[in-house]
Amino acid sequence: MTTATPHLLRKLGDIEHFSSSRHHLGIYRCVTVTARHQHPPSSSSSSSPSHLASTSLSPAFLAALSHIVRHQPMLRVGIAADDSNDAHFTHIPSIDLRDHVSVTLVPCQSAQEYEDRVAQQQGWEHDQKFANIAERPPWRITILRPSSDVPELQGIEDVFFAFHHSIMDGTSGRLFHEMLLAAPSYQRPTTAAEGAEAAAAAAEEEPILSFPDPPPSLPESQEQGVDFTLSWSYTLRTLWTELGPSFLKPAKQPIWNAIPIDLSLPYRTRVKTIDYSPEQLSQLLSACRSRSVTLTALLHSLVLTSLAKRIPSPEAAPAFAAATPLSMRPYLSPAKSDPAHASSLRCLVAGCSHEFSPETVSAIRRAEDADVVNSLIWTIAQHVKAELAQKLAKIPQDDVMGLLKYISDWFAFWRGRDGKQRADSWEISNIGVLKNAPRDNAQGQEREDKKQQQQEEAGMPRATRLLFTNGAMVAGPPMGINVASVEGSVFTIGLSWQDRVVEDELMEQLAEDLTSFAARFQETGDSFV
Structure with a gap:
């Protein structure tokens, strides 16, 4: 008995091939x-x-x-030839x-x-x-x-x-x-x-x-829907950084990045969760607004503060680097993207990098006074916020996503990274706030209470928590700090890491610190330590 040849739809785009190859190699499997x-x-x-x-x-x-x-x-689609650089989405009839x-x-x-x-x-x-x-x-x-x-x-x-x-x-x-x-x-x-x-x-x-006919269309690939533009100076500089001979380039600042990439390690993702109460979240958000920073930027600063203290050796961790994934949905080009897919589920991501110098890390390690530590936390958060703002103002010009088209063999790319140092120490990915379905448009607290009672009697479920994690990033950052929340409910941090790449004890310490930072800030109103 032979299996019918799958009906091919469009070819996977650059960022889709990025993930398809990782899945086939088993080095990143799902979100x-x-x-x-x-x-x-x-x-x-x-x-x-x-x-x-x-x-x-x-x-x-x-x-x-x-x-x-x-x-x-x-x-409603599958993926054919995911073991190749010519993977296509397929039509699934049933x-x-x-x-x-x-x-x-x-x-x-x-x-x-x-x-x-x-x-x-x-x-x-x-x-x-x-x-x-x-x-x-x-x-x-x-x-x-x-x-x-x-x-x-x-x-x-x-x-x-x-x-x-x-x-x-x-x-x-x-x-x-x-x-x-x-x-x-x-x-x-x-x-x-x-x-x-x-x-x-x-x-x-x-x-x-049953879907006897293929979808009328699929959402465009990221490069089809976003108008990426690349200057010659950015392109040449980036390609030189990636491909130029090391003896002609200045040495990179060493960072803490756990252990080198090892594609042979068993794939096992560890997860630990942290919940901030609505009161804690509200207080943190208010403090962030008053200082013109985002919660994501503050979290980068808190993670840095924890790791700098928990890994006190300048030899083991002279500096750190991090990444922030960014949604490209706001950057879909009206001229290039189909408005019918404006709200479609799809993959649209870019990223922003952050470097934390030896001077910054040393300042955190030296700081003993609470006021000094708190001042450093906010200063670092403001620095990260400025980097994010600068990146968002420039996208989609000169972004690495526009260069993915130059990678002709993703499998060779990943195998070529085996044994290399990781580029980042961690990644913070924030997918935002889940909003429950609105009850209706009636006004007034009395009517609202009545509607809520009617809704409960009707048996309508509500989301009260949202947990988001990336799987172990074998060829990427050694730890993921993944955040999501439900409007009016808890804010949840999902820590994820690959077993045997990061010590469980360090992740436990990071979780303890992120928990205590929020609790202390709620208690004092102005101090994380």
């Missing part, structure tokens, strides 16, 4: 964005909805997912949603035990390679449900959305969850009749979706 759903009580007895006690999918969830897959072309969704009940005796299980699952998702991706879309959903009488865990489930980086980016992962929660089957009906009609329609939703 994972996980939303915690809080389900209101199913009755006046305040019990959780019955489906949360089983491994069954609610018809409303299945209908919501079906709605998104039907409307998002990148969830998708059985049951092949993409699984549910697991998690026995646990405490909220912390469940949180540990969530972090473990997040890491597990990163370690799995997608199989048969020419004929099956490379994404999956895993749902964890706590099997417990612990009050804090009542009515919740965590929805893990793991996906191949070629089909979308972290921001798209957040948008997927927003679409899921806002899908028609999840929206609160306004009347009992509408509620019955919606429930009946959801119950009739078939798990097998």
Whole structure:
């Protein structure tokens, strides 16, 4: 029996080939964005909805997912020839949603035990390679449900959305969850009749979706939709830096970057999570606004402060460098991009680099007085913010993404990095704020309270937490600091790293510091230490 040749759509673009080659080599496998759903009580007895006690999918969830897959072309494609530099997206004529969704009940005796299980699952998702991706879309959903009488865990489930980086980016992962929660089957009906009609329609939703015809179009590749321009001076300077003989170039400033790239190490992603309460987040945001910095810039400064103190040896860590991924969605060219795909899930990313000199690192290490440490933290944050602002003002001119077209063999590129030093010490990636579906447009607190009660009675789930992580970046930064939040709820930091590349003890210390910095600032109002 022979398998039919896949129907090829467009060729993968530069950044899509970047990720496709990494997946095939097993050195980066997926992005994972996980939303915690809080389900209101199913009755006046305040019990959780019955489906949360089983491994069954609610018809409303299945209908919501079906709605998104039907409307998002990148969830309906495969990838052919991913072992080559000529990989293409493929048309998938039929998708059985049951092949993409699984549910697991998690026995646990405490909220912390469940949180540990969530972090473990997040890491597990990163370690799995997608199989048969020419004929099956490379994404999956895993749902964890706590099997417990612990009050804090009542009515919740965590929805893990793991996906191949070629089909979308972290921001798209957040948008997927927003679409899921806002899908028609999840929206609160306004009347009992509408509620019955919606429930009946959801119950009739078939798990097998048929797409006899290819999508009318796919979102353009990044270089097709963004007007990258390159000056000769930037191009030559960058190519010289990458390809010029080392004996003709000045020595690079050594930085702490864990261990050299080792493609032979087992691929295992470790994950640790940190939550900032809404009160802590509000206080930090207010302080950032008053100093004209962003929370991402402040986090870079806090990570630097922690690592400079925790790795005190100037020989081991004379300096540091970091990266900030940037969304290219605001830079889609109206002349080059199809407005029909303005809100489509896709991969649109660039980045900004930051260097922290030996002088800056030494100043942090020497600082003992709290006022001096706090002053340094804000000064460094302002420096990072200025770099980000400068980068954003210049994009899409002279950006390295415009140079990816010069890499003709991605597999040779990655193998050529084996044994080399990493360019960065860490990466901070912020996918922004998830907004739950609006309840409606009524005004007044009294009416709002009434609407919320009606919504809860209708059983509409709300997101209360968003956990985002990159998998272990074998040929990239040794640690990822990944952040996301839910409007009005917690701000979550997901730390991720490759086992045996970064010591667990160092990541535990970083987590302790990021936790204590926020707690201390909440306590004092002006001091992190």
